[in-house]
Amino acid sequence: MKFARPATKFAVLAIAGVTVLAACGKSSTSGGGSTTLGPSGAFGTVPAASGTPHGGTVTFAEPPGATPNWILPIITAANDSVFTVLSFDYEMWRPLYWFVKGVAPAETPAMSLAEEPKWSNGDKTVTITMKSNYKWSDGKPITSQDVLFWIDEMKAAVKESPANWAGYTPKTGIPDELASATTPNASTIVINLKKAYNPSWFIEDQFSSIQPMPSHAWAKASANGPILNFTNPANATKIYNYLSAQSKSVGTYATNPLWQVVDGPYKLSSFNSTTEAFGMTPNATYGGPESKKVLNLTGVPFTSDTAEYNAVKAGSIDVGYVPLANVPQIKSVESGGYNAFGYPDFGWNYMAYNFKDTTGDFNNIIGQLYIRQAIAHLQDESGIIHAFFNGAGGEAYGPVPSIPVSPFTPSNAKTAPYPFSVSAAVALLKGHGWTVTPNGTDVCKSAGTGATQCGAGIPAGTKLTFPLVYNTSPSIIGEQATDLASEAKKAGITISLSSDNFNHMIANDNDPASPKTIDKWAVEDFGGFTDSTYPTTLGVFNSTGSSNLGGYASPEADKLIQASVTSSNPAAVTAEASYLTQQQVGLFQPNPDLVQVWKKTLSGPPASFETLTQYNLNPEYWYFTK
Amino acid sequence: MANIAPPLPPLDVTRAPEGGEVGPVQSGWRLAAREFVRNKLAVVGLAILAFFVLFCFGGPLVYHGNLLNTNLLGVNLAPGPGHPMGTDNLGFDVLAELMKGGQASLEVGFLAAAIGIVIGALYGAVAGLLGGIADAVLMRIVDVFLSVPILFVVLIVAVRYGASVLSLSLIIGAFTWLVPARLVRGEVLTLRVRDFVSAARAAGSGRWRLINRHLIPNALSVIIVNVTFNVADAILLVATLGFLGFGLHYPTFDWGDMLSNGIGYLQAGYWWQIYPAGVSIILVVMACNLIGDALRDSLDVRLRKR
Numbered sequence: 001m002k003f004a005r006p007a008t009k010f011a012v013l014a015i016a017g018v019t020v021l022a023a024c025g026k027s028s029t030s031g032g033g034s035t036t037l038g039p040s041g042a043f044g045t046v047p048a049a050s051g052t053p054h055g056g057t058v059t060f061a062e063p064p065g066a067t068p069n070w071i072l073p074i075i076t077a078a079n080d081s082v083f084t085v086l087s088f089d090y091e092m093w094r095p096l097y098w099f100v101k102g103v104a105p106a107e108t109p110a111m112s113l114a115e116e117p118k119w120s121n122g123d124k125t126v127t128i129t130m131k132s133n134y135k136w137s138d139g140k141p142i143t144s145q146d147v148l149f150w151i152d153e154m155k156a157a158v159k160e161s162p163a164n165w166a167g168y169t170p171k172t173g174i175p176d177e178l179a180s181a182t183t184p185n186a187s188t189i190v191i192n193l194k195k196a197y198n199p200s201w202f203i204e205d206q207f208s209s210i211q212p213m214p215s216h217a218w219a220k221a222s223a224n225g226p227i228l229n230f231t232n233p234a235n236a237t238k239i240y241n242y243l244s245a246q247s248k249s250v251g252t253y254a255t256n257p258l259w260q261v262v263d264g265p266y267k268l269s270s271f272n273s274t275t276e277a278f279g280m281t282p283n284a285t286y287g288g289p290e291s292k293k294v295l296n297l298t299g300v301p302f303t304s305d306t307a308e309y310n311a312v313k314a315g316s317i318d319v320g321y322v323p324l325a326n327v328p329q330i331k332s333v334e335s336g337g338y339n340a341f342g343y344p345d346f347g348w349n350y351m352a353y354n355f356k357d358t359t360g361d362f363n364n365i366i367g368q369l370y371i372r373q374a375i376a377h378l379q380d381e382s383g384i385i386h387a388f389f390n391g392a393g394g395e396a397y398g399p400v401p402s403i404p405v406s407p408f409t410p411s412n413a414k415t416a417p418y419p420f421s422v423s424a425a426v427a428l429l430k431g432h433g434w435t436v437t438p439n440g441t442d443v444c445k446s447a448g449t450g451a452t453q454c455g456a457g458i459p460a461g462t463k464l465t466f467p468l469v470y471n472t473s474p475s476i477i478g479e480q481a482t483d484l485a486s487e488a489k490k491a492g493i494t495i496s497l498s499s500d501n502f503n504h505m506i507a508n509d510n511d512p513a514s515p516k517t518i519d520k521w522a523v524e525d526f527g528g529f530t531d532s533t534y535p536t537t538l539g540v541f542n543s544t545g546s547s548n549l550g551g552y553a554s555p556e557a558d559k560l561i562q563a564s565v566t567s568s569n570p571a572a573v574t575a576e577a578s579y580l581t582q583q584q585v586g587l588f589q590p591n592p593d594l595v596q597v598w599k600k601t602l603s604g605p606p607a608s609f610e611t612l613t614q615y616n617l618n619p620e621y622w623y624f625t626k
Numbered sequence: 627m628a629n630i631a632p633p634l635p636p637l638d639v640t641r642a643p644e645g646g647e648v649g650p651v652q653s654g655w656r657l658a659a660r661e662f663v664r665n666k667l668a669v670v671g672l673a674i675l676a677f678f679v680l681f682c683f684g685g686p687l688v689y690h691g692n693l694l695n696t697n698l699l700g701v702n703l704a705p706g707p708g709h710p711m712g713t714d715n716l717g718f719d720v721l722a723e724l725m726k727g728g729q730a731s732l733e734v735g736f737l738a739a740a741i742g743i744v745i746g747a748l749y750g751a752v753a754g755l756l757g758g759i760a761d762a763v764l765m766r767i768v769d770v771f772l773s774v775p776i777l778f779v780v781l782i783v784a785v786r787y788g789a790s791v792l793s794l795s796l797i798i799g800a801f802t803w804l805v806p807a808r809l810v811r812g813e814v815l816t817l818r819v820r821d822f823v824s825a826a827r828a829a830g831s832g833r834w835r836l837i838n839r840h841l842i843p844n845a846l847s848v849i850i851v852n853v854t855f856n857v858a859d860a861i862l863l864v865a866t867l868g869f870l871g872f873g874l875h876y877p878t879f880d881w882g883d884m885l886s887n888g889i890g891y892l893q894a895g896y897w898w899q900i901y902p903a904g905v906s907i908i909l910v911v912m913a914c915n916l917i918g919d920a921l922r923d924s925l926d927v928r929l930r931k932r
Contacts (some may be wrong), residue, residue, distance in 0.1 A: 304889075305890065306892065309893065323890065326894065329893050386698060387717070388701075388715070472870070479716060479872065485694045485877075486696040486876065496875075498785070499785070499790040499872055523651045
């Protein structure tokens with residue numbers, strides 16, 4: 001589960017078996033002709049691969065404020081963004097299992113480093129066999145030792161700080177529930193777990209996070225030091241400290257010999273530590289599927305969506321995106337020589353509540369379900385899709401929304417559980433002891449824990465006011481924040497707006513990563529999370545989650561999340577999503593489509609372009625046709 | 627020992643130029659005002675500034691556009707009945723937003739300039755009057771502050787503490803006193819050796835009285851000119867912050883924020899979200915600079931045409 005910044009997305013109707021959620025559509029005739037937006041914001045199809053492969057360098061737009069800032073394949077909570085992981089790190093170090101096939105919630109086996117895992121012992125033991133076609137760039141084979149190396153280093157990282165690995169959840173999965181990991185031979189690793197786990201969750205959430213690391217080159221504590229036995233915990237700690245220190249040194253990314261030993265399709269050739277622009281060249285020893293003419297890759301950072309869109313309009317970027325504000329002009333982009341395709345990524349957008357912020361008793365206020373329900377009533381999802389997304393998106397009411405299509409979407413997330421209604425919000429507040437003053441600030445009149453009182457820990461006289469910090473980019477986040485503040489004002493809830501940037505927010509407005517600043521924010525909108533295809537919210541809404549930004553803690557949610565993780569019942573994760581939707585643990589927002597564009601002179605398998613909407617970057621499949 | 631200048635010879639009225647008459651002696655301020663109004667660009671600048679002050683502060687009294695409630699069904703409307711300048715991406719009335727945004731821009735501009743000029747004038751006067759090591763130390767402090775990029779500091783403060791008219795005015799004012807301090811200090815260095823200052827000292831005036839009654843009033847021309855440039859700089863800085871997305875937030879508006887929101891729709895052809903705010907910023911800044919130039923010309927006797 002990774003932090004994501006919502007950008008522009010569209011839904012595609014071409015996916016077999018997809019039922020697309022109806023949303024407010026809007027056609028536009030301004031600036032470039034009509035678009036093909038449908039009722040769901042569905043847009044475009046990906047053309048089949050064609051043409052004679054030619055080489056070259058493909059330029060890829062890095063969205064503003066979301067450039068890579070970490071390189072070691074043990075991703076910290078503070079650096080766990082889709083841009084760092086999926087669009088940068090994965091180019092060099094591939095995960096054990098590759099999930100998402102285009103936009104379908106399925107594995108792409110050819111891109112996985114290992115054969116399908118074999119479960120035994122009542123789902124407590126799993127045997128993984130490495131494929132032979134994948135090798136390190138220095139010619140050495142990828143062995144089971146390299147998988148074990150990642151596991152041991154991850155354990156050392158977590159031992160130093162739980163925030164050192166974004167995927168860590170205490171007492172769940174790896175490493176806490178790992179009984180043993182052995183390597184009977186160079187290609188096999190046997191993992192024994194302390195209890196049975198849901199195989200789907202384990203593969204899609206845990207094993208897909210493992211990125212084997214070259215133990216023969218990295219298992220050392222200094223640049224010129226000897227290769228150490230990493231299975232010794234003391235050595236593992238020394239190695240981790242060395243590797244993480246190197247990862248913090250962004251200025252040396254392209255020159256550090258460590259980072260030149262890769263198993264992915266690319267090697268880093270340049271990295272600008274100021275702008276975080278990067279260049280990559282093909283890894284000649286890459287053993288996975290790729291084009292006959294693998295292109296060089298250049299990541300081009302942009303300081304604003306406008307600047308990025310201008311680059312698209314000027315044709316100066318090969319692969320980019322179209323901001324939602326510019327969706328009505330998509331036709332002119334296509335006529336300018338681009339293909340366009342859009343779909344929402346798996347995951348959700350939301351405003352995160354800080355359940356630990358004691359400023360003004362906000363923790364007690366937001367701890368009340370009726371307050372969260374009232375805020376949900378103040379969000380006009382269909383209006384937002386119409387006004388800000390230009391129709392390109394779907395309504396979403398929980399962590400597993402209706403779009404993108406998932407077999408795990410609960411029934412209460414298919415229609416608004418708390419539909420937009422200021423009067424409903426006012427009624428909830430009045431019914432719980434608040435004096436409601438539209439365009440003023442509500443005050444708790446009746447303190448106490450009774451059914452008609454404000455709730456525990458909310459003294460009489462408490463004002464219903466809190467700050468909301470939002471990510472400045474893309475602009476739809478600020479627009480949604482402003483709209484909420486405006487609607488809340490009608491109900492007497494005063495929301496003070498301020499803005500920040502993505503990287504600063506996920507590093508500071510984040511309880512696990514920055515507990516010292518827990519009282520510095522109340523509600524934040526940085527974007528949302530991308531999720532695995534098995535969409536449990538473990539790590540985000542369980543009380544000990546490493547990405548539990550606002551410290552949400554509910555025994556019931558913990559129980560349901562545990563069931564999703566350990567039960568083999570596929571309905572468990574649906575039950576979890578249903579509860580979180582009902583509880584409104586964050587203000588779930590409509591899911592915008594991510595509109596990706598690429599030059600018509602660039603071709604490759606359709607899935608390699610479709611998957612751009614999932615933040616996956618697979619240029620190894622691409623080639624220029626001219 | 628102070629040098630005593632020889633007394634001027636008595637005025638011989640019989641030697642007045644032939645054919646001319648000696649008019650009544652005019653005060654320096656009156657001469658400056660006459661010089662100012664003769665400068666056509668200055669008058670234009672003053673008129674523009676007066677227009678915007680009236681437009682921004684008087685306009686809302688007669689024009690009541692919606693700036694409180696977002697209107698998602700009425701976003702990005704072109705100018706027309708009900709919305710003379712159209713609506714923005716949130717459905718707010720652009721004309722009303724222009725007025726409200728102008729209020730904030732002008733308030734921050736003038737308040738920051740006032741803060742900067744008060745601090746700078748006092749600081750510069752003290753440094754100039756004290757001289758010696760104290761002057762050197764105080765001026766090095768100014769040098770240090772001048773090396774700090776103000777936009778960077780304002781951005782941090784805006785993110786850390788939130789942006790408001792007051793906070794932006796304070797932080798911009800806290801950094802715009804540096805240039806006035808240097809200018810006033812330079813002026814005081816020349817004033818402090820003048821006879822009237824020596825006389826005041828001899829009469830027992832303390833340092834504060836010297837600064838308050840003699841030095842600052844005589845450096846007023848420098849100060850006034852600098853105020854106009856500081857106002858322009860502050861308005862531009864607020865616009866820059868707003869453009870970067872770190873300016874004022876709903877329910878407050880500023881022109882930079884309007885511009886920033888509008889830029890996203892540039893390709894959509896929603897010109898009314900860009901030009902009004904952009905032109906307003908340009909005109910007000912230009913007006914301040916025109917006024918500043920004209921004041922400099924009219925207050926400095928060496929630059930007067932006559």
